[in-house]
Amino acid sequence: MATLFCRGSEMARVEEEMRFHLEQEEAERIRMGATPEEAHRSARLHFGNPAVLREEARSGWSWGWLDTLKRDVKYAARGLRRSPGFTATTIIVMALCIGATTALFTVVRAVLLEPLPFHDPDNLVMVYEHWRSNTGGNPYNPVSPGDFYEWRNSTHGFEDMASYYNANFNVSGDHGELPEVVKAQHGTWNLFPLLGVQPALGRTFREDEDRVDADHVAVLTWSFFQRRFGGDPSIVGKAVRLNSRPYTIIGVLPKWFVYPGAGTQLWVPYSDGTTTERLHEHDNHYPYVIARMKPGVSLKTATQEVSALQYRMHLQYLGSPVAEDAMSRPMIDDVVSGVKTPLLMMMAAVICMLLIGCLNVSNLLVARSAARQKEMAIRGALGARRGVLLREQMTETTILCACGGGLGLLLAVAGTAWLKVHWHGLPRVDSIRLDGIIVLFTFGVVCVAAFLAGLLPALSATQKGILGALKDSSRAAGASVSRARLRKMLLSVEIALTVVLLIAAGLLLKSFVQLRTTDLGIAGDHVLTMGYSLPKQQYSKPEQNIAFGRSLLERVKRIPGVESAGLGGGVPGSGWWGDQVFIIPERPHYEDNKQPDAMTRFADPTYFATLGIPLKSGRFFTEHDLLDQSKKIIVSEALVKRYYPGENVLGRTIVMGTDITNKKRTYEIVGVVGDTLYHVGEPTKATTYFPVSAADPGQMLTLVVRTVGDPSSYAIAIQKEIAALDPQLPVVDVLTIPQIVGESIVNESFSASLVLIFAALSLVLAGVGLYGVLSYLVAQRVMEIGIRIALGAQRAQVLGLVLLDGLRPVLVGILIGLCGGAGTGYVIQSLLYGTRPLDPLVLTGMIGTLVVVAAAACAAPAWRASSVDPMQALRTE
Amino acid sequence: MGRPNDLVQGTLGMLILKTLLLEPKHGWAIGKRIQQISNDVLQVQQGSLYPALQRLEQQGWIRSKWAETETGRQARFYSLTPAGRTQLEKEREMWSRLSAAIDLVVES
Numbered sequence: 001m002a003t004l005f006c007r008g009s010e011m012a013r014v015e016e017e018m019r020f021h022l023e024q025e026e027a028e029r030i031r032m033g034a035t036p037e038e039a040h041r042s043a044r045l046h047f048g049n050p051a052v053l054r055e056e057a058r059s060g061w062s063w064g065w066l067d068t069l070k071r072d073v074k075y076a077a078r079g080l081r082r083s084p085g086f087t088a089t090t091i092i093v094m095a096l097c098i099g100a101t102t103a104l105f106t107v108v109r110a111v112l113l114e115p116l117p118f119h120d121p122d123n124l125v126m127v128y129e130h131w132r133s134n135t136g137g138n139p140y141n142p143v144s145p146g147d148f149y150e151w152r153n154s155t156h157g158f159e160d161m162a163s164y165y166n167a168n169f170n171v172s173g174d175h176g177e178l179p180e181v182v183k184a185q186h187g188t189w190n191l192f193p194l195l196g197v198q199p200a201l202g203r204t205f206r207e208d209e210d211r212v213d214a215d216h217v218a219v220l221t222w223s224f225f226q227r228r229f230g231g232d233p234s235i236v237g238k239a240v241r242l243n244s245r246p247y248t249i250i251g252v253l254p255k256w257f258v259y260p261g262a263g264t265q266l267w268v269p270y271s272d273g274t275t276t277e278r279l280h281e282h283d284n285h286y287p288y289v290i291a292r293m294k295p296g297v298s299l300k301t302a303t304q305e306v307s308a309l310q311y312r313m314h315l316q317y318l319g320s321p322v323a324e325d326a327m328s329r330p331m332i333d334d335v336v337s338g339v340k341t342p343l344l345m346m347m348a349a350v351i352c353m354l355l356i357g358c359l360n361v362s363n364l365l366v367a368r369s370a371a372r373q374k375e376m377a378i379r380g381a382l383g384a385r386r387g388v389l390l391r392e393q394m395t396e397t398t399i400l401c402a403c404g405g406g407l408g409l410l411l412a413v414a415g416t417a418w419l420k421v422h423w424h425g426l427p428r429v430d431s432i433r434l435d436g437i438i439v440l441f442t443f444g445v446v447c448v449a450a451f452l453a454g455l456l457p458a459l460s461a462t463q464k465g466i467l468g469a470l471k472d473s474s475r476a477a478g479a480s481v482s483r484a485r486l487r488k489m490l491l492s493v494e495i496a497l498t499v500v501l502l503i504a505a506g507l508l509l510k511s512f513v514q515l516r517t518t519d520l521g522i523a524g525d526h527v528l529t530m531g532y533s534l535p536k537q538q539y540s541k542p543e544q545n546i547a548f549g550r551s552l553l554e555r556v557k558r559i560p561g562v563e564s565a566g567l568g569g570g571v572p573g574s575g576w577w578g579d580q581v582f583i584i585p586e587r588p589h590y591e592d593n594k595q596p597d598a599m600t601r602f603a604d605p606t607y608f609a610t611l612g613i614p615l616k617s618g619r620f621f622t623e624h625d626l627l628d629q630s631k632k633i634i635v636s637e638a639l640v641k642r643y644y645p646g647e648n649v650l651g652r653t654i655v656m657g658t659d660i661t662n663k664k665r666t667y668e669i670v671g672v673v674g675d676t677l678y679h680v681g682e683p684t685k686a687t688t689y690f691p692v693s694a695a696d697p698g699q700m701l702t703l704v705v706r707t708v709g710d711p712s713s714y715a716i717a718i719q720k721e722i723a724a725l726d727p728q729l730p731v732v733d734v735l736t737i738p739q740i741v742g743e744s745i746v747n748e749s750f751s752a753s754l755v756l757i758f759a760a761l762s763l764v765l766a767g768v769g770l771y772g773v774l775s776y777l778v779a780q781r782v783m784e785i786g787i788r789i790a791l792g793a794q795r796a797q798v799l800g801l802v803l804l805d806g807l808r809p810v811l812v813g814i815l816i817g818l819c820g821g822a823g824t825g826y827v828i829q830s831l832l833y834g835t836r837p838l839d840p841l842v843l844t845g846m847i848g849t850l851v852v853v854a855a856a857a858c859a860a861p862a863w864r865a866s867s868v869d870p871m872q873a874l875r876t877e
Numbered sequence: 878m879g880r881p882n883d884l885v886q887g888t889l890g891m892l893i894l895k896t897l898l899l900e901p902k903h904g905w906a907i908g909k910r911i912q913q914i915s916n917d918v919l920q921v922q923q924g925s926l927y928p929a930l931q932r933l934e935q936q937g938w939i940r941s942k943w944a945e946t947e948t949g950r951q952a953r954f955y956s957l958t959p960a961g962r963t964q965l966e967k968e969r970e971m972w973s974r975l976s977a978a979i980d981l982v983v984e985s
Contacts, residue, residue, distance in 0.1 A: 013943075013953065014927065014931075016951075016953075017903075017904055017927070017952070017953045018923070018927070020903065020904075020905065020950065020951075020952045020953075021904055021905045021908075021923060023950070024905040024906075025905070047923055048922070048923060048924055
């Protein structure tokens with residue numbers, strides 16, 4: 001080892017040793033009677049060339065290759081320094097491509113490839129109810145609490161099953177803090193042991209705390225503990241008021257535990273604040289179920305067992321909405337289900353870009369090797385072996401790629417940090433990190449890139465033809481023709497890849513535009529919305545709820561500039577709000593028990609008018625309906641179309657989902673309103689609107705306010721009115737309708753813009769590549785063009801000739817790319833909205849863009865060719 | 878004959894190890910010793926000697942140390958390591974088997 005690191009001094013020692021040897025030889029010769037001069041000379045003769053000997057002694061070391069490498073690197077670096085423009089361009093291109101690839105791989109590895117941070121994660125699965133309906137159904141539907149209990153008690157394929165469901169809590173500001181609404185989860189006591197999660201402080205729930213009548217306890221997440229309580233460990237054991245009730249904080253979860261989402265702030269027991277009846281009901285579906293499979297039991301077997309049980313329950317509770325099937329998938333798939341396809345698509349896009357970058361560098365290198373053809377030929381003639389020349393060329397590419405990779409790694413650090421911040425809803429963000437494996441990955445990418453970018457140019461540079469190149473350097477020799485063909489081929493592939501990327505980007509962009517401009521079925525330009533939920537304890541009676549709502553609306557309407565205000569449950573565009581199965585008394589039985597279902601919303605008399613939802617027939621709610629026990633509902637047009645085609649529904653009754661307690665709730669339809677879209681990108685759903693007084697106490701309600709001018713400027717004034725009514729009541733999601741829409745499609749916009757960036761970069765690369773190739777070809781053909789012009793060719797003809805020459809590989813590339821692009825379109829179909837994989841607008845638009853860029857890249861060299869002065873061209877040859 | 882290159886592969890190493898068996902020597906002395914003992918038949922070229930020495934040292938069969946010669950000049954002395962001693966035994970055995978076999982073939 002020592003010799004490896006102090007090779008310099010080792011060399012000195014070897015030289016000293018040889019000098020001693022020479023001295024000894026000389027001394028011996030003098031002893032044998034030679035004169036000192038003769039001895040000196042003959043000793044040296046006998047000894048041989050010291051330089052060669054040194055080399056050979058050095059080759060005795062097994063790391064002789066290291067010296068060769070050092071020499072090659074020095075040589076290549078010298079060459080690269082001579083053409084700084086080329087070097088800089090290549091390094092930047094490689095850095096961008098490698099940086100983007102590394103950054104995305106970092107995310108892909110953390111999100112998709114790494115196991116979940118739980119104990120024995122391979123055996124963890126999520127179990128769902130599988131709904132089959134005439135519209136396709138939903139295989140991953142939340143479970144009803146009653147189904148969960150039956151599953152847990154009666155199945156054998158699972159070691160244990162735990163469940164959770166989300167809720168919101170008003171956290172009171174007891175010590176001068178502001179009140180706030182936080183996202184919380186109700187979790188069964190065995191959830192944390194099942195996942196193998198140890199709390200960072202205190203403990204998690206005990207079995208006896210997970211009972212309807214138990215004392216209230218809560219476990220904080222790390223982020224909430226830090227944010228709200230400043231990370232003060234003495235908070236464990238103290239009380240916090242949630243929904244105006246004291247909860248004892250018994251523990252804090254570790255920092256890495258951000259399940260099911262980063263928004264969760266605290267956990268309370270599953271049975272907290274509910275009733276035994278609700279814990280066993282089968283007609284409400286909201287909990288999620290995590291299960292651990294027994295070792296040796298396959299996912300399929302376990303799922304079949306639950307499915308069979310579910311089907312028995314379905315038959316047992318006929319008439320109640322109990323799914324007839326169950327479904328399960330590994331927990332990891334569940335966690336990443338929303339991002340897997342976009343993530344893989346983006347990974348494919350950057351790899352595509354990396355390939356384009358490599359081809360571009362490859363192209364530049366072919367041009368460079370053409371310029372150095374003579375040098376190569378001479379060195380070849382002087383006896384340099386082809387292997388050596390090849391090695392030198394590859395060293396050069398590797399240096400370029402390695403510099404690019406180093407710079408790319410820095411870019412990846414920045415890029416990963418940026419992705420973490422800007423990619424909303426990306427799961428497992430905390431496990432995203434750059435470490436040795438990522439550096440190793442980058443190293444691998446550099447090697448592959450160097451190989452891809454370097455091998456063809458190196459092979460073409462060292463191609464035979466030494467004599468030919470020496471004989472004539474500029475006349476279009478065989479080698480340069482084949483090299484031009486090679487460059488055109490590379491260019492075609494580059495263009496094809498660019499077309500694929502452009503088509504994918506175009507499709508995503510169009511989807512995004514479609515989503516952005518979706519008609520929600522409302523007039524929401526001047527509407528501000530915000531949510532609040534009244535604590536059950538203070539507002540336990542419906543009258544209190546109604547009174548609060550009434551005085552709130554009165555106060556808000558008095559604010560100057562407010563045109564109208566209403567209360568409802570949820571706003572179009574803000575997402576799913578739960579649905580319910582109902583029975584049409586005239587048609588009590590549906591084939592296959594596929595009962596009608598509809599989304600549930602709430603509304604007060606002014607809700608529809610404020611949002612601009614049109615009345616199609618009948619009437620809106622009245623103040624009377626709110627308190628009336630005769631139970632009225634309003635339905636959407638879609639519901640009428642689907643379940644009462646061509647009939648008059650006014651005055652008809654429907655029975656809302658019955659549960660095992662057989663409580664039937666009959667409602668009379670009093671009005672039909674226009675359809676609204678509950679979630680951008682989803683199909684319209686049949687909707688039922690209940691009077692806002694029918695909402696459960698504590699349910700989140702939405703205040704909608706129509707204003708004159710910019711609605712967001714009224715936020716403070718409205719919040720002040722709420723605080724005046726109840727200073728302890730926090731509001732959430734103060735948003736305008738465009739903000740709600742923007743929020744709901746933030747992921748689509750994100751992936752569309754990222755892929756668009758990659759595609760734009762690739763387009764630039766392709767343009768540069770095209771320009772480079774054509775410039776080189778024109779330079780090669782100056783004399784030929786000169787002769788043509790001298791013989792009377794029109795400038796326009798020359799222009800056309802060169803343009804055609806340049807556009808031919810473009811056309812080939814476009815044709816190949818179209819096939820690839822069509823395939824890609826089908827692969828990413830699930831990400832598209834309102835557009836087909838072969839959207840003619842996107843195809844023509846994107847290819848048009850490419851052709852424009854290609855034509856621009858060809859124009860300069862073509863113009864240069866057409867303005868060649870024939871005399872000068874002939875003279876220079 | 879006489880050029881070490883003509884020697885059977887690997888024999889130079891064995892010769893060097895053998896010359897170091899009695900006492901440490903510097904490179905020149907090793908070459909001389911081989912020449913002397915072989916009655917000038919084997920003349921070790923420097924071009925082969927020093928790479929061979931480097932190789933043997935890397936294998937851990939010899940080690941080197943700078944020391945004064947009798948004339949008071951600094952020189953690099955090579956000496957045998959225990960591993961080198963074992964290696965010499967091995968190579969000797971192999972050589973005698975090989976030469977005996979060659980003898981048999983040539984003399985038959």
